[in-house]
Amino acid sequence: MASREMVPVVEPDLPEPSGPAARRNRGVLGSLATAVVRSPKALVGVVILGIFVVMAVGAPLIAPYDPHDTEFGRAEGPSGAHWLGTTTYGQDVLSQLVYGSRQSLLIALLVGGFATLVSALLGVAAAYVGDVADHVLSLVTDIFLVIPGLPLLIVISSYIRGGGLMVMVGVIVFTSWAYGARQFRAQALSLRHREFLEAARVRGERTSYTIVFEILPTMTGLLVANFLGAAVGGVLAVAGLQFIGLGDITSISWGSMMHWAENNEALQAGSPLWDLAPGLCIALLGASFALINYAFDEVSNPALRPPRRRRRGRAVA
Amino acid sequence: MPRLIRRLEFFVVTFWAAVSINFLLPRMMPGDPVQEMMNRMKGQISPARRHSLEVMLGLNTQDPLWKQYLDYWGQVVRFDFGSSITYFPDTVTNVISIAIPWTLGLVGATTVIAFTVGSLLGATAAWRRGGVLDSVLPPVFIVVGALPFFWVGLLFLYVFGVVLGWAPIGFGYDVTTGEFDFSWTTISQILSHAILPATVILLTSVGGWILTMRNTMIGVLNEDYVKMARAKGLPAGRIMVQYASRNAILPNLTGFAMSLGFVISGALLVELVFTYPGVGYLLVQAVTGQDYPLMQALFLLITTTTLVSVLIADGVTYVLDPRTRGKD
DSSP, rough: HHHHHHSSSTTTSOOOOOOOHHHHHHHHHHHHHHHHHHHHHHHHHHHHHHHHHHHHHHHHHOOOTTTOOOSSSSSOOOOOSTOOOTTTTSBBBBHHHHHHHHHHHHHEEEEEEHHHHHHHHHHHHHHHHHHHHHHHHHHHHHHHHHSSSSHHHHHHHHHHHHOHHHHHHHHHHHHHHHHHHHHHHHHHHHTTTTHHHHHHHHHHOEEEEEIIIGGGGGHHHHHHHHHHHHHHHHHHHHHHHHHHHHHSSSSSOOOHHHHHHEEEEEEETTHHHHHHHHHHHHHHHHHHHHHHHHHHHHHHOOOGGGGOOOTTTTOOO | OOOHHHHHHHHHHHHHHHHHHHHHHHSSSOOOHHHHHHHHTTTTHHHHHHHHHHHHOOOOSSSSSHHOOOOOHHHHHHOOOOOOOOOSSBHHHHHHHHHHHHHIIIIHHHHHHHHHHHHHHHHHHHTTSSSSSHHHHHHHHHHHTTHHHHHHHHHHHHIIIIIIOSSSSSSOOOOOOOSSSHHHHHHHHHHHHHHHHHHHHHHHHHHHHHHHHHHHHHHHTTTTHHHHHHHOOOOHHHHIIIIIIIHHHHHHHHHHHHHHEEEEEEEHHHHTTTTTTSSSHHHHHHTTOOOHHHHHHHHHHHHHOOOOHHHHHHHHHHHHOOOGGSSS
C-alpha cells in the first residue's frame, strides 16, 4: 500500500563506489552484502527477517502449543503458561503468532516474485518493442497506477469470496504490478540504444530472448528493489484484506488473527495482545524489508548516501 | 495546453476503465454470491428497484452483453446505483452522500497537512545535509511507512482510547446525545472524535512526502542554477525556498496526486478501526453485507476522486512550471 510509493528508484547505472572493497563486490548479492556490512540499518533489517524465517521454519519446535487447540481458558491475559494470553476461543496467542509467520513469509515471497516478474516483463517489453505496444502498455500501466489498489482489491475479493492463498496472491499481483512496470520501462528506455542490444538485433534474436536474457540481467538492482517493495506491499495487502474479513481467514495467519480479535473486541475485552501482537509482527516484517531496501538503495545510488565527515589534514578522495 | 488535454483524455479513458471493471466483475465471477444476495431480497423491493439492481449486477437478463453495457452506462450517468442492501430501503446515492463529508473532512484535511508538513521537513532535511533532521527522519519514516495503517490505528485506539481514556474510541460524534447542529458542542465533539484517526493518518502518510521531497531536493541542490544562486551571494533562505524547493516540489506534486489512491486506501482501514462514519467504513460494511451495488458505487467514487486530484495537481504543475506550458 503506502509503502510502495516510498520505495526510492534505484539507478544501478551510476558508478559503483571505487576502492578495492567495492570492486570485489560486483553483482546483486555482492552489493546486498556490502549494504548489510556497511549499514546498520540493513543489518537490523536482515536480523529481523532472519528471526521470522527461523520462526516460520521451526514453528513446530518453537510454538508452545498446537495453534488450533481450543482447550485453554478464554480471553485470558498474559501469564506464565500463555505469554501473550489466550483468545476468546481458548487458543494460545503465541502459538498462533509463531505459525502465522509462515503464511506472511510465503506471501511476501510469492507476491514479491510474481509482481516483479509481471512488472519487469511488461515494463521492459513496452520500452523495447516501442511504438503501438508501448503506447497501449503504458496507458494500461497508468490506468492501473491511478485506480486505488486496495479498493479494487477489496471489490475483486468480495466477488470471489473465500479462495485460497494463490487466489489472493493472484489478485494482489493483478492490482499492484503497475508501479514497478513504470520503473522498469524508464530503466529499459535508457538502455534502448546500447550496443549490446543493437548487436542482439543484428543477430536476429527473438524479442522475448532479448528481453529475458539480454536486458533483464542488467537490471538486477531494480529487480531486487522491486521484489522487496512488492513483498512489503503484498504482506500489507493480505493483512488488510484478512483484517476486513476477505480472502482466506480460516487459516492461521497474522491478518486473520487480527480479524477474529476485532470481531471479539479484544482490545476492550482484556486480550489486547491477540489484536496488537500480530500487527506488530506485520509491521516488523514490513520494516525489515524496507530497511534492507533503503540500505541497498544507498549502495547503488551514491547520491543518497549520508555524507562522510571530512577529516582534517587529509585530501578527500 | 496540449499536455492538459492529454491528461483530460487519460481521465476519460481511466473513468471508462473503472466503470467497465465494475460492469465486468459481477458478470465474470461465478455468479453465486450476487444471485444469493438477490434471493435474500426477494419480495422486499419494488419491481423498479429490482430492475435497476439487475442492470447493475447483470442478473435475469437475456439481453446481449452490449445492450447490458449500454443500460449500465445509462444508470451510471444518472447516478442510479440502485438500493443499498445494508441500509435498505435507502438508495446507494443517498447512503454515500451522508458518508462523503466525514471522509472529505478527515482524509482530505490530513492529506493536505501531511503533504505540506512533509515537504517542508523533507526540504529542510536535504538543505542541512547530514544534520539532525537528515539523519533521523529518513530511517524513522521508512520504518513507519512500512507499518500497516490499521495497526497503528489499533495501537492508538488501545493506548489513548481504552487505557488512558483521553479520546473517544469510535464514531464521528457522540451518538448517545443525538443532537446534531452547528453549535460549539457539536463541533468540539466532531473534532475530539477526529483527533485520533487524524493523527494516525498524518503519522503514517507524512513519511512518504518527507522522503520523496528530500531525495528530489538533494538532486536539485546539485543543479547549476543553485550553484549560480550561491555564487551570486543570495540569502540562503531565498535559495532554499525560491530556487531549490520550488523545483523539487514539482515531481512531488504529481506524486501527491498519484499516491492519493494509496492514502485513501490506508485511510479506509483507519476509518474501520475507529468506526468513523466515512466512505471507508461504508465500503467495509458493504463488503461484509455483500452489498454489491453500494460497493460498485463506492469504488467508482474513490477512483473518480483520485482522478480529479490528479487533474488538479496537473493544473497546479501547469501553473508552477513554465516548461509544461511549452509546445511538447
